Amino acid sequence: MxxxxxxxxxxxxxxxxxxxxxxxxxxxxxxxxxxxxxxxxxxxxxxxxxxxxxxxxxxxxxxxxxxxxxxxxxxxxxxxxxxxxxxxxxxxxxxxxxxxxxxxxxxxxxxxxQNTENADADYNKKEVVDLKRIDLSKDGVYVQDDKIIEEDFIKAVSENKVQADQKDTVLKNLDIRWNYVVAADKNQQNIWQNVSYYYNGILLGEHPMLLYDSRQAGGTLENLYICFEPNAKNTITVQNKDDYPLNLFLIKQGDQAAKVEVHLVGTKEKEHFGEEQDPDFTKGIRIRANFTDADTPLFYYKGSGSETSLNQSQLEKYFGLSGLDGKRVHTRxxxxxxxxxxxxxxxxxxxxxxxx
Structure with missing residues (x-):
């Protein structure tokens, strides 16, 4: 081959x-x-x-x-x-x-x-505080968190305080209490907050916290903002232990009409406050709120004596009650x-x- x-x-x-x-x-x-x-x-x-x-x-x-x-x-x-x-x-x-x-x-x-379907019912026409102008170095701020309420409900179910199928009923019929203690002088200011949720007298949850500390914030306290959504019963208590000059903003959120009690506690009688006695605002509380005719706010004050209810004239005279400044209120x-x-x-x- x-x-x-x-x-x-x-x-x-x-x-x-x-x-x-x-x-x-x-x-x-x-x-x-x-x-x-x-x-x-x-x-x-x-x-x-x-x-x-x-x-x-x-x-x-x-x-x-x-x-x-x-x-x-x-x-x-x-x-x-x-x-x-x-x-x-x-x-x-x-x-x-x-x-x-x-x-x-x-x-x-x-x-x-923008609600283009119904401008008259535009959600953004509800007056709420513009958080852009808040300065955390001088302002204590609370904004209600519905997640916390739901977590409290779940915990209450696990503790057999309420039934799981009661959720809608419970969350719509809460007794919510906001308590604030203001302890302040020229050198240091603190605001302690405790928010608690009740249903038919049963405590579902309680949340104490230090809301403001001037040493941590690096400033001097000026304002307290309480942004809340009203429920069946609402109580806001502010104890101003040293009659510190504090602007209190009560900001109702949402559409539900508010039935709210506001309890103010100081050390002096109400006649010591207001523009006539204290035009430079060196003591006491000045109130700003966005309540409307649909709301039912009740104000009370306790000084050195017993607690008394306040009418519109007294609120304006001694606590400077007025609405929110529209130029500083923006959409939500x-x-x-x-x-x-x-x-x-x-x-x-x-x-x-x-x-x-």
Whole structure:
């Protein structure tokens, strides 16, 4: 048998190389595309996580995100959104928000919710305090959290105080008591708060806390904001142990008519307070509230003697009772847009609603 000892020709080599290139190049391109796609997917996932985290923080903290640095993340560019020459909302930016080891610029735009179907019943016409003007260095702030009430109900069910199928009835017929003790002098001011929930005389939950400490806040106490949603029975007690000059803001939230008792406690009789006796406001309480004709607020005062009820004239004369300043009252329901950017390119946009 005759052997074929011929070598591989140049043409054959070139053809084989061409075939290899034709087969391999698409594979390389596919690998590169896969790597790039995975990288983009990781960036998108991290950006989405960053946007969701900011949105959830804003839902949890409400408008406080405008006035304090959440979890040591620096907020910049706080200002108004202006459209057609009008201020239509707020905006701010986290310039270096970190997620999954990557840094993003997260811009938040907050616009008042517009009820276009029925302007007369617009949710945002309810007067509530604008948290943007609150300064936590000098203000004690309470905003009611319905999650805590529901958690108290669940705990009460586990303790056999109420039945699980009573939830709607219990939550609509609560006796809610807010108690505040103000201890203050020129050097230090504290506000202790205790919020308790009762149903048919049964204590469902109690939550004591230090609401304000001037040493931690780094300022001097000026205002106490109580933002509450009325229930079946509502009692607010403020014990001003040292007759410290304090502005008390009573901010009713929601549509339900409020039947609320407000008990003020001082050390002197009411005649020691007011514009006539104390025009420079060096002692006592001045009240601002957004109650309407649909509400039934009852005010009481206890000085050195027994507790007495206060009429409108006495409230205005001794405690400066007035409504909220409309220029400082803004809407309560907001549409939120969160834009996540990296290297000046928009990665993703999320939207949501904030109700505080």
């Amino acid at each position: 005759k052997q074929d000892d011929r070598g591989v020709s140049l043409v054959e080599i070139l053809i084989a190389t061409a075939i290899l290139v034709i087969c391999v190049v698409p594979l390389f391109k596919s690998m590169i595309l896969t790597v790039q796609t995975n990288a983009r997917s990781r960036v998108l996932l991290a950006a989405t996580s960053a946007g969701e985290a900011v949105l959830e923080d804003l839902k949890a903290d409400g408008m406080e995100a405008f006035i304090q640095d959440k979890d040591s993340k620096s907020i910049s560019d706080v200002g108004y959104i202006e459209e057609d020459g009008k201020k239509t909302g707020y905006k701010f930016t986290y310039p270096e928000y970190e997620s999954d080891g990557k840094k993003f610029a997260v811009t938040v735009e907050v616009r008042p919710y 329901l907001y549409d939120v847009t969160v834009k996540v950017n990296r290297e000046n390119k928009e990665i993703t946009t999320l939207t949501g609603t904030v109700t505080r």
